[in-house]
Amino acid sequence: MTVITRFAPSPTGRLHVGNLRTALHNWMFAKANGGRFLLRIDDTDGERSEEAFVDAIRADLAWLGLNPDGEERQSARFALYENRFTLLKTAGRVYPCYETPQELDLKRKVLLGRGLPPVYDRAALKLTDAQRAAHEAEGRTPHWRFLLDHDVMIGWDDLVRGHQRFDPRTMSDPVVRRADGSWLYLLPSVIDDIDMAITHVVRGEDHVSNTASQLQMFAALGGAAPAFAHEALLTGSEGKLSKRLGSLGCDHFREAGIEPQALVALLARLGTSDPVEPFADPAPLIAGFDFARFGRAPARFDEEELAGLNAKIVHQLGYDAVASRLPAGMGEAAWNAIRPNLSTVADAVSWWSVVEGPVDAQVAEEDRGFLAEAAEAAARLDWSADAWAQLTGALKESSGRRGKALFLPLRQALTGRDHGPDMAALLPLIGRERTIQRLSSR
Numbered sequence: 001m002t003v004i005t006r007f008a009p010s011p012t013g014r015l016h017v018g019n020l021r022t023a024l025h026n027w028m029f030a031k032a033n034g035g036r037f038l039l040r041i042d043d044t045d046g047e048r049s050e051e052a053f054v055d056a057i058r059a060d061l062a063w064l065g066l067n068p069d070g071e072e073r074q075s076a077r078f079a080l081y082e083n084r085f086t087l088l089k090t091a092g093r094v095y096p097c098y099e100t101p102q103e104l105d106l107k108r109k110v111l112l113g114r115g116l117p118p119v120y121d122r123a124a125l126k127l128t129d130a131q132r133a134a135h136e137a138e139g140r141t142p143h144w145r146f147l148l149d150h151d152v153m154i155g156w157d158d159l160v161r162g163h164q165r166f167d168p169r170t171m172s173d174p175v176v177r178r179a180d181g182s183w184l185y186l187l188p189s190v191i192d193d194i195d196m197a198i199t200h201v202v203r204g205e206d207h208v209s210n211t212a213s214q215l216q217m218f219a220a221l222g223g224a225a226p227a228f229a230h231e232a233l234l235t236g237s238e239g240k241l242s243k244r245l246g247s248l249g250c251d252h253f254r255e256a257g258i259e260p261q262a263l264v265a266l267l268a269r270l271g272t273s274d275p276v277e278p279f280a281d282p283a284p285l286i287a288g289f290d291f292a293r294f295g296r297a298p299a300r301f302d303e304e305e306l307a308g309l310n311a312k313i314v315h316q317l318g319y320d321a322v323a324s325r326l327p328a329g330m331g332e333a334a335w336n337a338i339r340p341n342l343s344t345v346a347d348a349v350s351w352w353s354v355v356e357g358p359v360d361a362q363v364a365e366e367d368r369g370f371l372a373e374a375a376e377a378a379a380r381l382d383w384s385a386d387a388w389a390q391l392t393g394a395l396k397e398s399s400g401r402r403g404k405a406l407f408l409p410l411r412q413a414l415t416g417r418d419h420g421p422d423m424a425a426l427l428p429l430i431g432r433e434r435t436i437q438r439l440s441s442r
């Protein structure tokens with residue numbers, strides 16, 4: 001059996017971090033099993049779907065490195081949905097309903113008022129042909145519900161949640177088609193999962209009750225149901241699922257200097273029993289991916305944790321991976337020297353300006369003589385090797401200074417800062433001329 005997963009976003013907005021996580025896990029599971037990962041655009045809602053969002057979804061997946069092995073669109077499959085709908089109608093598994101939203105609301109309120117669960121009473125099933133005709137004559141067009149089989153208990157072994165059980169008698173027959181003929185997500189999704197031979201549906205636990213009714217749709221259409229993995233949702237650092245989390249997407253992360261590898265490394269392990277680690281290459285994450293390691297409690301998404309992980313990833317990135325984003329003239333040696341001090345690749349700009357100068361340094365009165373001495377020593381160095389070791393070695397001898405008193409004034413005069421990259425790596429980048437000039441001008 002070839003594993004086939006699908007990520008099925010509706011193009012009615014940008015992907016947020018929860019969607020990205022779902023996409024990632026579908027991709028990882030497919031990759032871990034030598035399978036296929038499909039992108040399915042759920043654009044049955046023509047009013048709210050936008051082509052710009054479809055493009056953005058593709059771009060976001062590409063940025064994360066989650067390249068689909070195929071792409072499908074629900075709007076291209078309406079004729080197929082129509083066929084299956086006709087079959088279900090003939091079999092009596094979908095039925096027309098004429099209640100208005102107000103009438104349904106009233107029914108719900110009455111039940112709730114009596115302390116009963118607001119389950120649809122199937123009144124539409126009891127309509128006579130004459131009553132139906134009367135509704136139609138009034139200009140009412142029906143919406144359609146799927147008839148749940150009340151005699152079969154619903155159950156499945158969820159890959160994350162364990163065994164799940166639903167009694168169909170406690171569920172409303174789900175509406176699958178609106179009065180204007182448009183499709184709700186439930187039935188087309190099942191038809192697609194059958195036609196595309198989806199083996200594993202990986203999605204958020206907000207879909208658990210949809211799964212219960214969809215399992216009966218798989219059976220009614222004679223299709224084999226896939227396995228299901230319903231993941232606990234993410235929460236924001238504030239505790240509960242925040243509005244903010246819903247607005248955090250790839251643009252935000254990119255602007256914050258987050259590397260896609262950092263987001264992948266965090267989202268791959270968040271909510272699992274494995275530690276979050278700075279893997280710049282997803283291969284080990286994929287190899288260890290296992291739904292059994294996912295917990296059932298909501299996982300906390302913390303932007304600070306992401307920033308910390310990002311820095312560790314940046315420290316590993318090779319020059320080739322970042323060259324196009326570095327300031328002009330900044331070469332591999334400079335990248336390697338500066339990289340350990342960066343939180344984001346974009347920060348390289350400010351360190352490169354330290355190399356190129358001019359730098360603005362405050363020099364203490366008592367260091368002036370020492371720095372003049374340093375300028376003279378710098379002029380006599382052999383700059384082809386270990387310039388920093390030579391410089392500090394010579395100054396140690398001549399000035400008698402040690403440790404901080406020796407190193408800090410040099411660092412400050414040369415970089416204008418108290419901390420930064422290893423001076424041994426930085427000094428050759430600053431070079432002879434600028435070193436002499438910076439030391440002698442203080």
Ligand code: GLU
Nearest residue numbers: 008009010042185189203
């Ligand atoms: N379009 C649905 C959603 O975005 C897909 C859910 C599913 O994966 O089946 O929630």
